[in-house]
Amino acid sequence: MSTLTWEWPGVHAAPGETSGEVSIEYSQPSESLKIFGFWLFLATDMLLFACLFATYVLLHTHTAGGPTARTLFDVPGFVAETFILLTSSFTSGIATYEMRRQRAGSVALWLVITMLLGMAFVGLEAKEFVDYVQMGATMSRSAFLSAFFTLVGTHGSHVSLGICWMAAVLIQVLRQGIHPQTARKVFNVSIYWHFLDVVWVFIFTVVYLTGVVM
Amino acid sequence: MWEAIRQFGDTYLMWKEGPLIWASDVLILLTIAGIVAVLTYFKKWKWLWDEWLTTVDHKKIGIMYLICALLMFFRGGVDALLMRTQLALPNNHFLDAEHYDQIFTTHGTIMILFMAMPFIFALFNIAVPLQIGARDVAFPYLNAISFWLFFFGALLFNISFVFGGSPDAGWTSYPPLTELGFDKGPGENYYLVSLLISGIGTIGTGINFIATILKMRAPGMTMMKMPLFSWAVLASSIVILTVFPALNVALALLLIDRLFGAHFFTIQAGGNPMMFINLFWVWGHPEVYIVVLVAFGVYSEVVATFSRKEIFGYKSMVASLMAITIVGDLTWVHHFFTMGAGPDVNSFFAVSTMAVGIPTGVKMFNWLFTMYRGRIRLTLPMLWTLAFIVCFAFAGATGVMLAAAPADYQYHNSYFLVAHFHQALIGGVVFGMLAGMYYWWPKMFGFKLDERLGRWAFWLFNLGFYVCFVPQYALGFMGMQRRMYTYPAVFGWGPLNFISTVGAYIMGLGFLFIVAQVLYSIKYGERDVTGDIWDGRTLEWSLPSPVPHYNFAVIPYVTHRDMWWELKEQGRTQELRPRPEDIRPIHMPNNSGRPFLLGVCFFVAGLGFVFAWWLLAVLGLLGVGACLLARSFETHDEHDVPAEEIRRYEAQLGRL
């Protein structure tokens, strides 16, 4: 293994020097750099959601005589979605944990479980949307519904993309095992997944729960 | 069949619209035919693909950004001259109202997003890795993607003129005017989709340069030893990451309104048009800092180099950059004081706006103090910097006038505002970009741009600038509103408008001199044989011009802020020459055609969204997905450059 990739590790210690401290996904400067880049992406993605939340909060009372949050939201549905997503965040965390122990088999297993939970979440959300639309609560019914479908739908499409990405990582882990590059990919897809959980916690709180109880 | 073609021609190619469209069609076809013919005749297709379209080299990407920026500067400039021609006389009908609307819209959008942005990215790419002692940016592949997303976004925006119709609701694109009910045409969709596509690319660039600057500096280069231009790029990139999502959200929501019948910004069903305006300016004001901070970085380099002095107050320069980065994000409401948000909101944003003037003032004085008792050389970069200081001081002063919320009710959307922001964006940004272009041109191409023609361009552009925009301040006070298509003679606005138009043409003449200067210098420009043609201070001047593709044969160890200058002073420049035994094989990123393909797919999808041709949109997006997946499964994207080859190349350059 070459010690220097073409990226000169500026503030990094040279590989090997701090080997006792860093875990495998950080063990090569080029991979560690990609993790940093991904954190930056998450930061900017968070601001994307910030703008959607601001729009939702501003418009959530603008129901134009149509269904309101209180009359529309299905409590068992969103509670189930919440617990499924929280559990999937935990299982993807276990995948990271197993990745650090370099157990490719268990990483694959926990990734599959995470993906299944993710699919269940997306399925429930799709069903929820279809139900609303059948009740006449479509995106063009009111500003509140436009904002609701866009905010929650953006999160849902993030989760769907995450599932596809996780599938790609899964195949690579199965084929190549765990080495610094695949480890970095498992780590990144996993923090992406946790990040989506962070966003969901706010959707749960700001959109659903306060929508129903206030 | 014939009928179908005619229908297509009328609807999409707008053949009924008259000579402006026909002339553009002919020009575009001739240009394409010319490019194809030249490439075929000189057998350059493979060269184009191998060396440019698939490149991930930051220097080449920088050059491509620069070429695009200059082309867009030309297009935006032509738009400006058309507008000024229309406004030169009262009751003029050189353009009809519809075309006038389209032209001020494309002028604004192109100048900000497709001229200023690629211009700053050109300088990011050309200078930053060389200044910090890196071999490329952090993510070269992503860098290429960013460029091609910008390129195809710009292409999509520009073809609207001859394919379906340009947007016509102003570069700010305020709803409800831009909602489907009032603006049916595809023009508005073009605006939204092309800005979204290039906006994604911009976020990629922001991520890339933060990672590059924070993680890839040469050993020994602590943050406080970093050149100020790189600091400015860091600041600008931070602003990009914080505010570009807001633009993308605003555009996407408006697009959802238009395509899927939602009610975010309509005036029915509870929509709130002001929320678009709010989100737009959450991005829009900091956007000014995104571009001007980079220009500030250029001025810092230029002033120090051409005064032969260390920059005055380096730490306060860094502190003010960071202060502007944060405070600049807190001022956006001053663009819509007249919304009537109430005294508390307006006061807060008035004060925060004025507060940005403080760190900017610190920077101004630092540049002046750097020049004080310096041995100043009036080269082209320095001339543009001096012109900036005068121009931007006025822009700042009129900016503070506009920031006073009660007074703003008087100035709002008048020609006073138009004059102010042109003074900030031309005097601040364009001058800075030109200074940067002249400064780093020898580094990019190995020759200097001709001084004499450059001085003609400089004086014409500057003179033209004041002749054009000073009358507009007065016109604003006389009640002339922006975006007016024509005006009656009784208002007495005629003479000042005429003077302003003359000024615009003088600026256009100045631009032609820049074009002449580039063409002349390609053949006769002074060749840069030392790599240090300006007697520079930072690491990029220690390299030969043009720089070898791997940048540094051996990564330097940095001990001083103005490393190269310090070594020259101490007669130790030999230390930055590579020693044969230190040269090791270098890992370099592979070229890839995928970023280009990804751009094509986004373009296809974009066209699908513009015309609601869903099949095309889905096909394009599938292509995007396929490109992303293919990248995910790519394992070897680097190659070794053998040490022997580097030794040979360095010896050829006379550096061994």
Add this chain to the structure above:
Amino acid sequence: MQAHNVRTLAGRDKHRHALRQYVIGFLASIVLTLAALWVGFAHGLPAGPLLLVLLLLAVLQIGVQLFLFMHITEGDGPPVHSLAIALAFLFTFVFVAGSLWAMSFHYMVA
């Protein structure tokens, strides 16, 4: 690749600690969600304090995800990525609160 294996074997204790963190995090996230539901449904708090409590619980949830799951404090250099996330939270707050504040005129005129 050898080097990593050696390292991981040496760090068995660290791994056990890590696993405990995940389990604690998971339990905490479940408990916090149940608490939010209980506060929301079973308790008659007035609107203002209720919103405050719910937002506080959400912030705690985020802490769980960031620190116990996302390893935000880990890394191999100065923690600049934590700084980036902190800035993102700051501007999330600024843009949401600022936009709502600026747009609150709407309720005055409606």
